[in-house]
Amino acid sequence: GEEVAQTPKHLVRGEGQKAKLYCAPIKGHSYVFWYQQVLKNEFKFLISFQNENVFDETGMPKERFSAKCLPNSPCSLEIQATKLEDSAVYFCASSQFQGSSGNTIYFGEGSWLTVV
Amino acid sequence: SQQGEEDPQALSIQEGENATMNCSYKTSINNLQWYRQNSGRGLVHLILIRSNEREKHSGRLRVTLDTSKKSSSLLITASRAADTASYFCATRRDGGSQGNLIFGKGTKLSVKP
Numbered sequence: 001g002e003e004v005a006q007t008p009k010h011l012v013r014g015e016g017q018k019a020k021l022y023c024a025p026i027k028g029h030s031y032v033f034w035y036q037q038v039l040k041n042e043f044k045f046l047i048s049f050q051n052e053n054v055f056d057e058t059g060m061p062k063e064r065f066s067a068k069c070l071p072n073s074p075c076s077l078e079i080q081a082t083k084l085e086d087s088a089v090y091f092c093a094s095s096q097f098q099g100s101s102g103n104t105i106y107f108g109e110g111s112w113l114t115v116v
Numbered sequence: 117s118q119q120g121e122e123d124p125q126a127l128s129i130q131e132g133e134n135a136t137m138n139c140s141y142k143t144s145i146n147n148l149q150w151y152r153q154n155s156g157r158g159l160v161h162l163i164l165i166r167s168n169e170r171e172k173h174s175g176r177l178r179v180t181l182d183t184s185k186k187s188s189s190l191l192i193t194a195s196r197a198a199d200t201a202s203y204f205c206a207t208r209r210d211g212g213s214q215g216n217l218i219f220g221k222g223t224k225l226s227v228k229p
Contacts, residue, residue, distance in 0.1 A: 043219040107159040
């Protein structure tokens with residue numbers, strides 16, 4: 001597709017429940033990024049993929065958070081046993097390193113996770 | 117840690133006025149990007165300026181980059197109410213093209229009709 005598609009747009013989970021978010025990158029893009037935005041301010045980098053391989057996971061919390069990008073499937077970000085502080089907007093982005101336009105990262109509309 | 121730091125944090129102007137936002141960063145970069153985020157929406161890429169460029173234009177947007185001062189500015193001319201949004205600068209973590217983006221905290225721009 002021509003845009004990064006994220007689902008669901010809104011998700012409400014009780015504390016301790018699992019949350020799973022999905023992202024379809026722009027067709028032809030090799031890199032996928034996940035960011036967390038709390039309180040409409042800082043964007044915290046979580047993880048990036050180059051195709052189905054983890055490229056950089058330095059921002060991923062060691063526990064409870066996992067992510068995958070499998071061939072022919074949307075990428076996913078899963079949070080096990082959610083906590084109140086996981087409430088945030090989770091953005092997926094994609095880019096393709098190709099010539100002069102390759103450095104631009106395109107973002108989806110985000111998935112709003114509320115943990116109650 | 118934050119790479120880009122925007123200044124000011126908030127800016128309120130009247131329609132038709134120009135808005136200038138600044139961004140400072142810490143490490144060497146390959147390029148710097150500006151994004152806009154409307155309330156409750158995702159990030160929209162505005163413009164990318166490379167380290168060997170000093171100025172770039174796109175419609176009513178003008179971006180400058182001073183690598184010696186590690187700073188960039190975004191100028192929106194003849195602002196409109198629709199320009200009301202938060203604006204973020206972002207650089208690549210490793211200064212190259214494949215690293216993740218590091219964002220500042222953003223400038224919240226309010227354009228009053």
